[in-house]
Amino acid sequence: MRGPVKIVATVGPSSASASILAQMLSLGVDVARINTSHGSVDQWSSMLESLRRAEEAVGKRVGVAVDLEGPRVRTSNSALVKLEKGDLVTLGYMEGDIPVDSKQFFEALDEGDIVLLDDGKIALQVESVEGFQVKARVIEGGVLGPRKGVVVRGKEPDLPPLTARDRSALEFFADKGVSHVYVSFARSAEHVEKVRSIIRRLGLRHARVFAKIEGPSGVRRIGEIAEASDGVIIARGDLGMHYSLEELPEIQELIVMEARRRHKTVVLATEFLSSMIEKPVPTRSEVVDIYQAVLQTADALMLTGETAVGRYPVKSVQWMAKISSRAYRKLAASPPEKPRPTSTPYKLALGLVELAESLDAPLVVYSKTGRFAERLASFRPLKTFYVGVPSREVERVVRHLWGAEPVVVGDHPYEAGLARTYEKLRSENIIHGDETVVEAAWSSERGIYIIRVRNLEF
Amino acid sequence: MRGPVKIVATVGPSSASASILAQMLSLGVDVARINTSHGSVDQWSSMLESLRRAEEAVGKRVGVAVDLEGPRVRTSNSALVKLEKGDLVTLGYMEGDIPVDSKQFFEALDEGDIVLLDDGKIALQVESVEGFQVKARVIEGGVLGPRKGVVVRGKEPDLPPLTARDRSALEFFADKGVSHVYVSFARSAEHVEKVRSIIRRLGLRHARVFAKIEGPSGVRRIGEIAEASDGVIIARGDLGMHYSLEELPEIQELIVMEARRRHKTVVLATEFLSSMIEKPVPTRSEVVDIYQAVLQTADALMLTGETAVGRYPVKSVQWMAKISSRAYRKLAASPPEKPRPTSTPYKLALGLVELAESLDAPLVVYSKTGRFAERLASFRPLKTFYVGVPSREVERVVRHLWGAEPVVVGDHPYEAGLARTYEKLRSENIIHGDETVVEAAWSSERGIYIIRVRNLEF
Amino acid sequence: MRGPVKIVATVGPSSASASILAQMLSLGVDVARINTSHGSVDQWSSMLESLRRAEEAVGKRVGVAVDLEGPRVRTSNSALVKLEKGDLVTLGYMEGDIPVDSKQFFEALDEGDIVLLDDGKIALQVESVEGFQVKARVIEGGVLGPRKGVVVRGKEPDLPPLTARDRSALEFFADKGVSHVYVSFARSAEHVEKVRSIIRRLGLRHARVFAKIEGPSGVRRIGEIAEASDGVIIARGDLGMHYSLEELPEIQELIVMEARRRHKTVVLATEFLSSMIEKPVPTRSEVVDIYQAVLQTADALMLTGETAVGRYPVKSVQWMAKISSRAYRKLAASPPEKPRPTSTPYKLALGLVELAESLDAPLVVYSKTGRFAERLASFRPLKTFYVGVPSREVERVVRHLWGAEPVVVGDHPYEAGLARTYEKLRSENIIHGDETVVEAAWSSERGIYIIRVRNLEF
Amino acid sequence: MRGPVKIVATVGPSSASASILAQMLSLGVDVARINTSHGSVDQWSSMLESLRRAEEAVGKRVGVAVDLEGPRVRTSNSALVKLEKGDLVTLGYMEGDIPVDSKQFFEALDEGDIVLLDDGKIALQVESVEGFQVKARVIEGGVLGPRKGVVVRGKEPDLPPLTARDRSALEFFADKGVSHVYVSFARSAEHVEKVRSIIRRLGLRHARVFAKIEGPSGVRRIGEIAEASDGVIIARGDLGMHYSLEELPEIQELIVMEARRRHKTVVLATEFLSSMIEKPVPTRSEVVDIYQAVLQTADALMLTGETAVGRYPVKSVQWMAKISSRAYRKLAASPPEKPRPTSTPYKLALGLVELAESLDAPLVVYSKTGRFAERLASFRPLKTFYVGVPSREVERVVRHLWGAEPVVVGDHPYEAGLARTYEKLRSENIIHGDETVVEAAWSSERGIYIIRVRNLEF
Structure with missing residues (x-):
């Protein structure tokens, strides 16, 4: 599994x-x-x-x-550029041996800076900076393709987000x-x-x-x-x-x-x-x-x-x-300690996860926006939990979360949504009729949250 | 409190x-x-x-x-007996300086045994045993009242339970x-x-x-x-x-x-x-x-x-x-680890206690026999939990348990019993209308257990 | 042992x-x-x-x-004083029902204060204070003997040390x-x-x-x-x-x-x-x-x-x-963690204790003033350690310390002192010739500390 | 460092x-x-x-x-052999498409076994075994060079060591x-x-x-x-x-x-x-x-x-x-617990390591065979420890150990060896004259082990 x-x-x-x-x-x-x-x-x-x-x-x-x-600075060369260790090369705004597409890049540069090209495969050391005219020595050579990323080690030019x-x-x-x-x-x-x-x-x-x-x-x-x-x-x-x-x-x-x-x-x-x-x-x-x-x-x-x-x-x-x-x-053999939350929504989520883990049962919830699934996931439940969601949009959101398995059941009030979720899991035989399951949802009554443990046999 | x-x-x-x-x-x-x-x-x-x-x-x-x-052996003297350190005294079945009410006592005795009377206040050492005739030296003296307990250190005569x-x-x-x-x-x-x-x-x-x-x-x-x-x-x-x-x-x-x-x-x-x-x-x-x-x-x-x-x-x-x-x-400032149960009833109890503790909310249950309250108490919940019970009999049972507060509400199906319990706690103002409370009970539907968190505000 | x-x-x-x-x-x-x-x-x-x-x-x-x-305040009555619950009594500087030997006591008093006499056996509550004239109600009675301690709950009169x-x-x-x-x-x-x-x-x-x-x-x-x-x-x-x-x-x-x-x-x-x-x-x-x-x-x-x-x-x-x-x-079955010292003398002491415990061997040292023995004791060594001392004076000091057994051997340079200590322990058969022992002392050479493990058999 | x-x-x-x-x-x-x-x-x-x-x-x-x-089985081809996924090939003792150099290999083989060649780059599945004639299907292809290793997944042919x-x-x-x-x-x-x-x-x-x-x-x-x-x-x-x-x-x-x-x-x-x-x-x-x-x-x-x-x-x-x-x-910021040894040589080693760590001082020892250095290393001392050794042979042995720095000083009795080691470390300025150092060696006296803490300033 x-x-x-x-x-x-x-x-x-x-x-x-x-x-x-x-x-x-x-x-x-x-x-x-x-x-x-x-x-x-x-x-x-x-x-x-x-x-x-x-x-x-x-x-x-x-x-x-x-x-x-x-906000990544890139080279603006269209052809390949061959760079050999020891070469002295020029960098300029959209010109020079290595044309660069950002003015802010040049403002951030100082003599002695290390400039890394193409995910660090090529490295240059800056020898002089004059406005948008920079001379640099190749310290790690290679062949530079077009539109490669440019990084100044330890610096971030002030580009728009x-x-x-x-x-x-x-x-x-x-x-x-x-x-x-x-x-x-x-x-x-x-x-x-x-x-x-x-x-x-x-x-x-x-x-x-x-x-x-x-x-x-x-x-x-x-x-x-x-x-x-x-x-x-x-x-x-x-x-x-x-x-x-x-x-x-x-x-x-x-x-x-x-x-x-x-x-x-x-x-x-x-x-x-x-x-x-x-x-x-x-x-x-x-x-x-x-x-x-x-x-x-x-x-x-x-x-x-x-x-x-x-x-x-x-x-x-x-x-x-x-x-x-x-x-x-x-990990499951010696589960890490769970973080202790301070706000009520997270306390509820933790409580549900602990209840389900104590019963060694999967948890089934209905989440309109996926937020509740995020809270549950944040406590790293050891078992897969099932999240009924109203739409494919939310399904895709929930799919990213630790342990979460989303199920699209349409938009409903919470209790109805949960009921549909359970039905669907049953009809698809993801949940069989005989194992213990913990279901949870807001009740239609204000301020009441309902948890149902199914198939609990003493 | x-x-x-x-x-x-x-x-x-x-x-x-x-x-x-x-x-x-x-x-x-x-x-x-x-x-x-x-x-x-x-x-x-x-x-x-x-x-x-x-x-x-x-x-x-x-x-x-x-x-x-x-099965405690007792002396059968009716008057006070004065014993001084160093005295040599006789013990016998219903006779002697110190009459004793049990034949099995004499069977368990050996030379050298220490016999303690009256919760250990008086001590004798056995010097000889002949059937139901025992001679012993007083090693810790005192005045022996009537019907005092007799203990042979490290031995238990074979008495009926x-x-x-x-x-x-x-x-x-x-x-x-x-x-x-x-x-x-x-x-x-x-x-x-x-x-x-x-x-x-x-x-x-x-x-x-x-x-x-x-x-x-x-x-x-x-x-x-x-x-x-x-x-x-x-x-x-x-x-x-x-x-x-x-x-x-x-x-x-x-x-x-x-x-x-x-x-x-x-x-x-x-x-x-x-x-x-x-x-x-x-x-x-x-x-x-x-x-x-x-x-x-x-x-x-x-x-x-x-x-x-x-x-x-x-x-x-x-x-x-x-x-x-x-x-x-x-203790509450650094709560002891809870035991990990292996059977379902205890797993449910632990899960409820953890849910309630995560929400920092009191737990309210209805227990027909008190057994469920015993399970909850066995996990040492940090907050008082309220136990609706059908009768005074069960109330008295529950009163003995760690953290349990019983409430007599009469005999009802579980859900109704829980509802009555909650009402009573409300009417007696033990639970106010505005704090979070975790309620739990068997549902009328077979195999379903229901937990309700009241007054949960996000 | x-x-x-x-x-x-x-x-x-x-x-x-x-x-x-x-x-x-x-x-x-x-x-x-x-x-x-x-x-x-x-x-x-x-x-x-x-x-x-x-x-x-x-x-x-x-x-x-x-x-x-x-600086304890005491009553100055010479005869017994009988105090019954509910009595109103007077306290005064060297006079009244309960004469008290300290003026500062009266300065510390306020209406409502609880005054405890004779280790708390008798308690009074102050009803009025006028200079050195105090009226108080007996709330716990008893018979007050002469020169008994007087405490004001939560207060300490400003007496000389x-x-x-x-x-x-x-x-x-x-x-x-x-x-x-x-x-x-x-x-x-x-x-x-x-x-x-x-x-x-x-x-x-x-x-x-x-x-x-x-x-x-x-x-x-x-x-x-x-x-x-x-x-x-x-x-x-x-x-x-x-x-x-x-x-x-x-x-x-x-x-x-x-x-x-x-x-x-x-x-x-x-x-x-x-x-x-x-x-x-x-x-x-x-x-x-x-x-x-x-x-x-x-x-x-x-x-x-x-x-x-x-x-x-x-x-x-x-x-x-x-x-x-x-x-x-x-305690020895699960020894508590030792404190981690920050200064050299304590680091040396800890190191010695750990060395000796690792070898499960008693430690023998020579301490001129007892200070070194205090440092060793502060790490709660699990085995008795022997401390050669120059005089009875220091012997009595060392006797008070966890695990320390002092031995008087006269005043000597450290190495000689240690040698005498070992000899004495041997001659008194406290240490037999065949068990592992850890000895430690300053060397005569400046800045050098010597540790000797005796009877180490591989 | x-x-x-x-x-x-x-x-x-x-x-x-x-x-x-x-x-x-x-x-x-x-x-x-x-x-x-x-x-x-x-x-x-x-x-x-x-x-x-x-x-x-x-x-x-x-x-x-x-x-x-x-005992590794190898192919005995001298030329390259090209193998494509799906090919049916023969393996034989020194013959066939893929000649193999070991008879035991064939004895270990069963139908269905996975045979891996060249560090697993090429994989075959055995279809039939008849004596030293095996037919196998290529399931991962590649070009097989000469004398490549042959592994049967999960099996080890019974070869001489x-x-x-x-x-x-x-x-x-x-x-x-x-x-x-x-x-x-x-x-x-x-x-x-x-x-x-x-x-x-x-x-x-x-x-x-x-x-x-x-x-x-x-x-x-x-x-x-x-x-x-x-x-x-x-x-x-x-x-x-x-x-x-x-x-x-x-x-x-x-x-x-x-x-x-x-x-x-x-x-x-x-x-x-x-x-x-x-x-x-x-x-x-x-x-x-x-x-x-x-x-x-x-x-x-x-x-x-x-x-x-x-x-x-x-x-x-x-x-x-x-x-x-x-x-x-x-690792050093939260050092792992040290194993608790049961034999004396390891207890001594642990004691020395703890003493040196308590003093935050390097340890200097002299080891004739390197065995003692192995014991010290087994407790993972946090600081480099220096090991005087008699010869280059032992030097090379010690060089392999966690934290050990060997120094060749010639063959001497232990105390002299240690003295030479310390001198050499001083003369090479590896140890300066002013820091605390823990030295340890057997004494010339039987059964006595000496530890010296140098430059210990209180």
Whole structure:
């Protein structure tokens, strides 16, 4: 059986076909991520189309996450540029050996800074800065493709939170059933709030906003950012360019802790199975990495290049499912202590989780917006819990959460919604008639919450 | 406020009047104990009568516990016997300097044995045994009153579990509303079962059977005895004659642990406030002793001589209530881990307690027999829980349990019983209309258990 | 075998004879306490004389502690005064129904105050105060003897730290081999320092100063007082007049913790075996109290009335030794965590204790002043450690410490002192030639400390 | 600063030059491993020669570990064999499409078995077995090079513990200063003992025997194997062919635990930085893997392909040092509990480690054979400890141990050896004259062990 940890898979060339996607979904993908840094409206349309067909084929709907490009500086070369160690090169605003697309980038630069290109594969050291004219020495060479990311180690140029591309991406996706928006390079609560207000304006009523922590500001302000977000994503890729890699495990632990104490969804991302881009089997390191991520109680783990451009998108999903499910068994054998909540909604959620765990019974609830499911998930229930939801929109939202299994039953008052949910689980034989089940819902009477334990035999 | 630890007070000459009893009840006595080793049917009648009047005066009904004499050997002298250290005296069956009322006693004796009289105040060492003729040297002297207990250190003569006196006591009490029978010198599960079958035959439907552990067999067989009983009483008085006193704290800890892991009621007894027999204020030692007993999570603490024959029965109750309530505050600040149950009824009870504690809300249930209240109490809920019961009989049973507050509402189906309980608590203003409350009961539908959280405001 | 917890016994009428004292010493008394509130110079002389003879008879020297009267208000009546509940009585400075010996007492009084006489046995409530004329109602009656203590609940009149009696007592004891001075009613670090400077001036070079915490100021300033003292005494008698008795266990725990984190000696006092003033056997409560005091890791427990005026001084010592030794076995089975020191001398002491415990070997050291022994004791070593000392003076000091066994070997450089200590332990067969022993001493070379593990067989 | 975790690097084509080796040594390699599955006597000679030169250049000597080929079945093809998924192929003893070099292999085979070639890159499923004629279907294709390993999943053919190649390798290395022999495919205590007796016969007096756990027998008999060995190596490569990869983290944890409770050296091996065979920077997974291995308190981590055939042998060492040192900081902040030893030599070692840690001082010892250093290392001291040794042979042995820094000072009685060690550390300014140091050695006097704390200032 699958454990409660969810899998986010990035859709890309390797996984753009409905048949590949269908395999991935059936093997465990819970959320499909579209990275708007790449591709065009046509390509995104076609991805969504494939995804719809895959969902139909498999009979399962997944979360759809749009990952914005965000305030990233990029090179604006259109041809390949060869850079050899020791070369002295020029960087300029839209000109020079390495043309760069942002003026703010040049304002942030100082002599001695390390500039990393293409996810850190190429490194330069700045020797002089004169306005938008920079000379830099190549300290790690390579061939630079077009539109590659540019990072100044430890610095973040003061760019607006969303690019024009981001805005048109959001407009495009506004009516496409998106359930999650990932805010790249989240730097402050204000940054997250801004994206949230835009997507609300665009009519994405339920879409959750997750902040990607990928630079020093994100780490420093993790508290306020987590507070302002529905979830946080630990983007180990960019973090690894600002910090020395050996610092990442501690940063990862810190972010998980800060998010969990605020009851927010936690996603871990980047290079979980990077060797599988080329090979059908993971390395021992990758197994340990995924295993530890589950022990740290992340809600979800993300595959990026593995499924977007790798040779083995399906096998990558399969391995991630196998490893995380094994790690879950270990976790369940000595479950971590649950956080002690201070507000009533979380106290109720904790109480329900403890009641269900004490009875070793699955929990069934009905959640109109998915918020209650988020609260339940935040206590990491050891058993799958079933969440009746009014619509596909909310279904996709809930699919992202630790241990949650959504069921669409239409919009009803709470008690009726719960009854429909139970019926559906019964009719689909997900719940058999004879095991103990804990159901919970608001009563029609004001201020009363009802919990029903079914099939309780003494 | 009173903590959840219950107080058992022995009724005796000092507390035989209704007015004294009324004060004791209002200050915190939850169970009145009648020790049938002493007194006559007339005296017991009059105690019950006083108790009824006291209950009416105070508007509170308490548990009524009959403590059987049990298989205790006694002297059969009618006059005082003076014994001086060094004297050589004779013991015989109903004859000699110290006449003894049991033939089995003589069979158990060997040369060198230590014989303790009158709770250990007088000690003899056996020098020779010839049939029912024993010569012994006084090693601790004193004046021996009539009908005093006789103990051979480390040995238990093979007496029948109940004396004739016990049987007639049980017959007398059979229709007097007794809620608990304390089985003295409990030596085995069989012993307890025997008493249970007798009291069932006498029609005491609900009366609980508690085993008093007061000798080596009881300690050795604590597992089976706890299993066979509804509760255990750690009778430190007699235990202290069989074991050296410094061993008692470990024995006490062991018995508490064995009983709690079987979810049985635990009562600690003897010499909690013995200085208060003479003085109005406890010693520092006594304060520490009561404090520790609460930290050990006993359900109830028993007063014996303090209220039966002491000069300050009312003050004794008052001090025990004050000290145990203070110790409870300490316990509540770092609550002990709850035992993990294996059977469904206990899992449900634990789940309810955890739900209520997570919501910091009182729990309200309806229990036809008190069994469910026993299960809830076994997890030591931190808040008082309210138990609707059909009758005074069950009310008295429930009164003995950690944290339980019984309410008589008549015999009803579960849901109706719960509704009446809630109404009554509301009408008596024990529960106000605005605080969160967790209610739980069996539904009329088969196999369904319903929990209702009232006044839940988000 | 005796455990490491030391016993302080108060010398008084019941224990003034050399033969009684000899029995007490041989059964486990480590420190003899003389309470200078009572008795005269002649009586103290005779006590010391008896003690010397007892020591010789037993071949063991003990600590001699002088417990000062301190700033206690007393009544100055010479005859008995009978007080009945409800009486209205007058208190005045050296006059009235109840004459009182202190003007400051009257300044502290307010209407409504509770005045406790004779250790709280008699209680009055103040109805009016006019200068040194006070009217009060008896709320707890009794017969008032001469020179009884007077306490105003929760208040401490502003008296000088030492009385004239204290000063003459100190002068008398200055050349009598006193090892400890107990400062009664210690209220501040300054208070303790004052006594320390006086006893230094009197030539008591080694005598340790222990602060008795017996009132609200002592509790409030426990940090600074512990810092200024060599040890603290938790005087539960007077504390119980200022605080409600049920608060004492928490106060006791607090003081132990504050003293231990400063590595100070901790003594617990009052009413450990108060029933044994009259009876030969302790109550169950008293057993639990002593047991818990050991589990709290007090260095020493004090007997007061039990040995001073009780009927069973020798048996009291015997029981305290038996119970504390049993409790020690429990403690040793799951030893408490050791405090982590921050200064080098304590780090060395901890390292030695851990080395010896790892090897399960006794530790042997030579300590010129006893300070090093105090450091070792502060980590509560599980095995007896042997401390060679230069003089009887230091021997008496060391005798008071947890686990320490002093041996007088004369004044030598450290290494020689250690060698003599080892020889003596060998010649007295305390250490046999074949068990592993850890020895430690300063080397003659500057800055080098030497540890020797003897009889280490692989 | 380097942490205490040691780095084993495999010497191979990428690291065969003295200059590369010199860089690797200076960046943190503690043990050079020569894998005798590959190469010839000439190549091994040349590796040793390069290593000697590198050691001289850097001024540091490292452990030299010979990793035996062990009982591994191999293909005996000399040309490449192309295998496509779905092909039906024949395997035969030294013949067929895939010739195999072992008759026992065929005896172990059954229909349905999975045969893995070349570290699992190619997989076949057996369809029929007739003597030494096997037909199998290719289920994972690839190009098979010559002399590749053959594994039957979950089975181990009954091969002799050492191959002819192993014996000649041992003979070759017998006089080359080898410090460690790694026993591949260790299956039982007997297996390890056999290798140990051979290497003793060959005159390798000090060489330690480490068992490589790489198959089901090794895991099943981990207890007896660890007991018989000086250390264990968790060879995640082959283990991953017998077990599903997701089981490896639990197996790794089990083996570490079993070895540590027997105080044996623990080495973790395989794929720590496999991406660095091609790329200059590790993946996030690899960082987490190394980090976790240190938190699991392995003594040493092994690099294989990374330094043997990778493009970045030096950078691999550098990254491993950086990551493990960071992880060590985390470990030191909340140090794991030390195992409690039962025999005297280990108790002494633990006592010394605790003494030194309490004083926060480095430990200096003199160890003739390295055994004492192994004991100290088994308690994972938080600070580097210095070990004087008589010879280069022992130096190389000690270099492999957690936290140990060996110093060659010649063969002396213990006290003199320790003195020389201290002098040398002083003269090389590794220890300055002013910090606290704990020295320990056997005294010349029988049964006496001496510990000296230097520069102890109070």
